[in-house]
Amino acid sequence: MPRLTSSTQRRLWFGIRVILIALALIITLLPVYWMVNTSLKTQVEVFTSPPTLWPENPTLSNYINLFVRRHLGAYLLNSVIIVGSAVVLSLIIGSLAAYSLARFAKAGLQDKVNFWVLAPRMIPPVALVVPMFLILQQLGLINRKLGLILVYTAFNLPFVALMMRSFFQEIPVDLEEAAMVDGASRLRSIREIVLPLASPGLVATSIFSLIVTFNEFFFALILTSTPVAATLPVGTAALIGKTQTLYGEMAAAGVVAAVPLVIFALLVQRHLVRGLTMGAVK
Amino acid sequence: MARTRGLEGDRRRKALPWLLLAPTALFVGALTILPLGYSVVTSFREFPLGQAPAFVGLQNYRNLIGDANFLSSLETTLVFTIAATGLEFVLGLGLALLLKQEFSFQGIIRSSLIIPMAIAPVVVGIIWRLLYNADVGLFSFAAQALTGHSVSVLSSTTMALPALILVDVWEWTPFMFLLLLAGIQSLPHEPFEAARVDGASAWNIFLHLTMPMLRPVIVVALLIRALDAFTVFDQVFVLTQGGPGTATEVATLMVYKTAFRFSQFGYAASMAVALLVLVMFFSAAITRAFRASV
Numbered sequence: 001m002p003r004l005t006s007s008t009q010r011r012l013w014f015g016i017r018v019i020l021i022a023l024a025l026i027i028t029l030l031p032v033y034w035m036v037n038t039s040l041k042t043q044v045e046v047f048t049s050p051p052t053l054w055p056e057n058p059t060l061s062n063y064i065n066l067f068v069r070r071h072l073g074a075y076l077l078n079s080v081i082i083v084g085s086a087v088v089l090s091l092i093i094g095s096l097a098a099y100s101l102a103r104f105a106k107a108g109l110q111d112k113v114n115f116w117v118l119a120p121r122m123i124p125p126v127a128l129v130v131p132m133f134l135i136l137q138q139l140g141l142i143n144r145k146l147g148l149i150l151v152y153t154a155f156n157l158p159f160v161a162l163m164m165r166s167f168f169q170e171i172p173v174d175l176e177e178a179a180m181v182d183g184a185s186r187l188r189s190i191r192e193i194v195l196p197l198a199s200p201g202l203v204a205t206s207i208f209s210l211i212v213t214f215n216e217f218f219f220a221l222i223l224t225s226t227p228v229a230a231t232l233p234v235g236t237a238a239l240i241g242k243t244q245t246l247y248g249e250m251a252a253a254g255v256v257a258a259v260p261l262v263i264f265a266l267l268v269q270r271h272l273v274r275g276l277t278m279g280a281v282k
Numbered sequence: 283m284a285r286t287r288g289l290e291g292d293r294r295r296k297a298l299p300w301l302l303l304a305p306t307a308l309f310v311g312a313l314t315i316l317p318l319g320y321s322v323v324t325s326f327r328e329f330p331l332g333q334a335p336a337f338v339g340l341q342n343y344r345n346l347i348g349d350a351n352f353l354s355s356l357e358t359t360l361v362f363t364i365a366a367t368g369l370e371f372v373l374g375l376g377l378a379l380l381l382k383q384e385f386s387f388q389g390i391i392r393s394s395l396i397i398p399m400a401i402a403p404v405v406v407g408i409i410w411r412l413l414y415n416a417d418v419g420l421f422s423f424a425a426q427a428l429t430g431h432s433v434s435v436l437s438s439t440t441m442a443l444p445a446l447i448l449v450d451v452w453e454w455t456p457f458m459f460l461l462l463l464a465g466i467q468s469l470p471h472e473p474f475e476a477a478r479v480d481g482a483s484a485w486n487i488f489l490h491l492t493m494p495m496l497r498p499v500i501v502v503a504l505l506i507r508a509l510d511a512f513t514v515f516d517q518v519f520v521l522t523q524g525g526p527g528t529a530t531e532v533a534t535l536m537v538y539k540t541a542f543r544f545s546q547f548g549y550a551a552s553m554a555v556a557l558l559v560l561v562m563f564f565s566a567a568i569t570r571a572f573r574a575s576v
Contacts, residue, residue: 017380024377025394031452032397034420035409046418093305100302120314122565124513126534127558130541130551131320132313154313157306186298215402217516218534222542233404237520240408247418254408258401265400266393273464276457277502 032258039063039251046247062252070242072253074227075235082145082231083213086152091206093153094160099190101161102168103176120158125218133222145229151219156209163208163275167201168194204271207264214261232257321558324551331545342552351528352536352553356560358443359533363511366450370507371500373451374458379488381459382466395456403453407520410449411436414521436522439529446530449517454510458503465499466492505565512561533557 038046039062040055066072132151133142141147171194179189195202217233224230230238236253268275325342327335346352377395381388398406416422416434425433435445469492477487493500515534518524524531524539533553541550 020376020380021385021391024380025391027452028395028398028456031409031413032401034412035405038412038418049423051418051420051423093309096302097306100299104299120310122509122561123314123318124509124534124557124561126513126515126537127321127554127561128314128317129537130547130554131317131324133541134324134547135317135320151313154309157309161306211400215404217402217404217519218538221519222538233402233516236402236408237404240411240520245417247412247415250408251412254405258405261402262397262400265396269393269396272396273460277461277506 035251035254035258037251038247039255041248043246043248062246062248063256065249066239066252066256070235070239070249070253071227072232072235072256075230075232076256078145078224078227078229079214079232082148082152082229083210085145085149086156086213087206087209089149089153090156090160090209091202094157095164095202097157097161098164099168099194101165103173129219129222132219136223141223143224143226143229145224147223148220148229148231151223152213152216155216156213159212160205160209163205164198164201166274167198167205170201171197201271204268204275207268208271208275211261211264318558321551321554324548325555327548327551329545329547335548338548342549343556345549346552346556351531352533354528355531355533355536358529358531359512359514362443362447362450362514362532363508365444365447366454366511367504367508369447369451370455370458371504373455374503375462377455377459378462378466381463392460395459397456398453399456401453403516404520406449406453407517410445410452410517411521414445437526439526442522442526442530446518446521449521450511450514453517454507457507461499461503462496465496469495501569505568508568509561509565512564513557 037052037054040058040060041052042055042057042059042061045052045056136142136147136151139147141150175193175197176186176189179193180186184192214231215233216231217237220231220234221237224234227235236257239253240250265272326337326339328338328341329335381391385391401409412418413420414422414435416432416437419435421435422432425431433441435441473491473495474487477491482490513534514532515538518530518532518535519538522530524535534557537550537553537557540546540553
């Protein structure tokens with residue numbers, strides 16, 4: 001075999017890289033495209049063989065049906081109310097804890113607190129679901145928005161506390177101390193110095209909590225069931241049973257549930273790694 | 283100028299850190315720690331229909347050990363976890379190495395690869411239902427074109443589990459990719475330059491420099507993914523409901539069915555406790571093994 005010169009070798013390697021990356025992109029995006037494609041087809045076109053690569057008579061009838069006949073609007077509204085409340089609550093409560101952890105905890109205590117904040121997060125949801133159901137049943141909170149709001153707030157808290165702590169720690173203590181030396185109260189120095197500096201962190205953290213909570217299915221499935229309180233994922237899953245072979249509607253429901261979240265995720269890309277590991281990797 | 287501190291102000295200052303922590307502790311205590319304790323209590327009970335729950339001691343656990351269905355669901359879960367996490371790691375590492383150097387369109391490529399992770403697992407289930415479906419799916423169309431007969435992947439006892447693993451790999455390889463990429467990009471340059479000057483091959487640099495230095499990130503990535511895969515539920519619920527037969531009945535799904543289809547809350551709780559113990563044991567073992575080998 002003739003020895004390859006280093007420049008042909010480099011060009012070959014470059015070509016292989018481009019092909020592999022293109023392949024990864026196709027595998028990643030094609031399934032998503034297929035859902036969007038199916039959602040815009042008529043019922044007849046969905047069943048054409050070979051399948052059409054794009055809708056020949058694009059229609060929004062699947063989307064309209066979902067909102068008119070299948071309560072999708074109600075599920076969407078429930079999700080917005082439940083997720084919105086849980087995110088706001090956990091952000092306020094968790095940030096207080098995060099500030100305390102970032103500013104006051106000494107090294108030894110820091111480790112202990114780390115454990116107690118992180119441990120609840122490591123508990124698999126399945127370990128909590130049976131008692132949670134029994135407790136909320138006793139309290140009359142099954143199939144009520146309030147029940148899910150409380151559960152989601154508690155689940156978000158460890159995440160918010162750890163994320164916000166890592167953002168607070170990046171704000172130099174000196175800035176705050178300087179303000180306090182100048183006579184500002186701690187509250188005022190938090191309001192005027194810490195919060196503005198931490199606001200990108202607050203935004204990123206809230207979007208992360210929002211994505212996780214909005215997509216949560218396991219607890220929502222068990223704790224809610226009807227359009228009175230059920231969230232979008234539960235409503236969407238219920239659709240699968242009801243619509244049978246109405247694949248167009250199924251796909252449209254998927255698009256409705258996915259699009260806002262994908263946009264949110266792209267907005268917090270920069271903080272994605274930190275968010276996914278709760279501050280363990282930056 | 284510093285203000286003079288009164289005795290009361292001093293006390294308030296000392297209490298402040300705890301006051302700030304209290305609401306979080308209260309919430310997590312009431313809605314995580316308390317249910318966890320209640321889970322253990324429930325696992326010692328039986329819930330006969332129409333009667334008050336009765337204490338049955340270790341009966342649920344005794345039944346659990348001899349329950350072939352539970353053991354087989356554990357096996358299914360383990361196969362799923364190891365295969366999915368392993369594949370995601372290998373593919374994610376490959377992608378990270380491919381994309382580590384500056385590249386045109388890098389931003390767009392990265393953004394595209396993030397999309398599957400942001401989509402709700404339920405929707406991911408829908409996406410793959412559309413692909414796997416025997417009547418309208420792309421997969422069955424391709425299979426028909428290649429082999430001449432249509433295949434219903436999700437109703438085959440041999441193909442259903444690999445099909446679910448593929449779905450998980452599709453959704454979570456980007457996670458491994460992102461974490462490993464961040465890890466690789468944060469490594470110091472000097473050791474790599476020194477190795478290149480010394481004439482080390484790319485493979486040797488990867489094996490003896492990149493991998494050992496990446497170890498902390500690898501541990502975090504593997505742990506997070508393995509724990510999530512071990513308690514997978516949403517996609518299985520949407521795609522197969524554990525079928526055909528019990529071919530894809532993962533442990534979480536079995537707990538769900540036992541509690542909410544058959545109303546055996548006590549027995550379901552004992553399964554959940556067993557799973558929790560397994561999860562804690564494995565994560566402690568993995569963390570320790572990796573720490574020891576550093």
